[in-house]
Amino acid sequence: MDEFELISHYFTPPNSEADIDRGVYAGIGDDCAVLSVPPGYQLVVSTDSLVVGTHFFANSPADDLAWRLLGASVSDLAAMGAIPAWISLAITMPEVDHDWLSLFSSALHDACNEYGIQLIGGDTTRGSLSLTATVHGWVPAGMALMRSGAKVGDLLCVSGTLGDSRGGLYLLEQQTQDDGSAMDSVSSDAQYLLDRFYRPEPRIALGEALIDTATACIDISDGLLGDVEHLLKASKVGVEINADCLPYSAALGRLVGNKQAISWALTGGEDFELCFTINPTNELKLQSIRHETGLPIRVVGSITSDPNDRVVRGIDAEALSGYRHFSQPANGRPSKE
């Protein structure tokens, strides 16, 4: 057994008896994990990679990477309305770094506990640093929230605040330009934005609550405009977004000004909030979901019938550059591509 096989020991869950029964008949340690999906449920599966130099800086703290990987992966489960169940993890690293592994695996176990997801296996190999997670969840059969169900007249909603992760990345980029060293002390605004970048909170409870309310759902990983585009394509509908309604944090506004904050709320990726559509008759239900989840949920637009409609009201044209499908309204009427 070489060192790379030995490091799998870091990933044996500290408690063999999980608090929550996740149907794990055999976890780490055989050729495969053996698992049971509860009767009446379907399985949902998603795979995400985080690669050094592409998704994170080489000096990123190992514990932050674990939280970021879990947050981003589990967010895909939340976007389907699923209950997190299992995760398998492939780690490629240039050499066995026990300090890094200790910090990473400890944070990984914390994140797994936080999200109620159980590590069931994986692979550790030598190579350039990268992390690939395949997450599994359960959803009542036939009830998964798809991108494809948005209907004309539906309200377009988003949870939380948008653009924060982009703000955190901006701070990290600034730091890299300065001297490359870690920030010793940062303001509470900066810490908030860095946490939003490194430790996104997957909206699991919101996804579950939306299962019989939302008509379509996606998580915001590419940025609102990019992800809405996926939802519109899948649903074959258009949209009109009101930029004045976009939720962004006071911290982001203070860091870069309101104009930039709105632009990043539209285009900044990796906030891992949920973007979903509901029938207007469900607005009251939305109120109770806000109360239940403790999350701000904002109506930011509405679904239109023309699949080419991509209108954003209340914003400068320059903020939409790079998003060729989207435009401002012409003469107050929705413009067509």
Next chain:
Amino acid sequence: MDEFELISHYFTPPNSEADIDRGVYAGIGDDCAVLSVPPGYQLVVSTDSLVVGTHFFANSPADDLAWRLLGASVSDLAAMGAIPAWISLAITMPEVDHDWLSLFSSALHDACNEYGIQLIGGDTTRGSLSLTATVHGWVPAGMALMRSGAKVGDLLCVSGTLGDSRGGLYLLEQQTQDDGSAMDSVSSDAQYLLDRFYRPEPRIALGEALIDTATACIDISDGLLGDVEHLLKASKVGVEINADCLPYSAALGRLVGNKQAISWALTGGEDFELCFTINPTNELKLQSIRHETGLPIRVVGSITSDPNDRVVRGIDAEALSGYRHFSQPANGRPSKE
């Protein structure tokens, strides 16, 4: 959508209507795939990475890599006695190389068809070349072949021939030492060994046939001694192996001589044959499984009661160097560690 998102189009299965119903409610294209496990079955899951410089040479043909990835991954399903169902695939590559992607994805679809496994999603990112597959299969509930069930007196069996993949690697290493160019023409022996390296055949039908016959099973990825070690540890038993019974191919014998061939049959990895244990009363059944699968199956040893027993008969001591648990018998009696 950037180029790395676009390449996901290479991986959309050519036929949306699969020949075999694999319970895929939604495949590639949403936040998650949505899947159904048949009633009465458990799910088995395994993750494997192939990394450039660690598992393969940078000049490896893309189609061979696809077959190797699928063969190695699906072999873990076979070792559980499972029916292959789904695969998700993370590809990290330094730049979008359409020739490479075209060759790779075409071979991937062929391999998926060959093994009856459906591609359900994945991730494509920029970075050093690596491939991570998470494969899923189904097994009748409670019937998965584990490593842990070997009993004292059981026969230790292996399928096919061992050491061939090590022979293929040897040829590739020779070639790299020569001039680094691809081999233009190779002998049929060499081609056979290279195919065994690049295109291992997962023993799916054998695994399924063993479900109610074998007491324990593992696939040979680390080499027979390494994998038997896993099986013994999990089953808390010992073993006595008869090296004279080890199956190796005539091609390997001709390439490196019989002595080296036996050594590689013991220690060479990545043959992806199955190694399993059966109660001696099942030897007749083994005969019908040989007939059913068309595979040679050889009894190569037997399970002993002392968990420290690691005896190999009929081989020079030097062939066991590096395998400190294993030894030759002392005075004809099994030696203890």
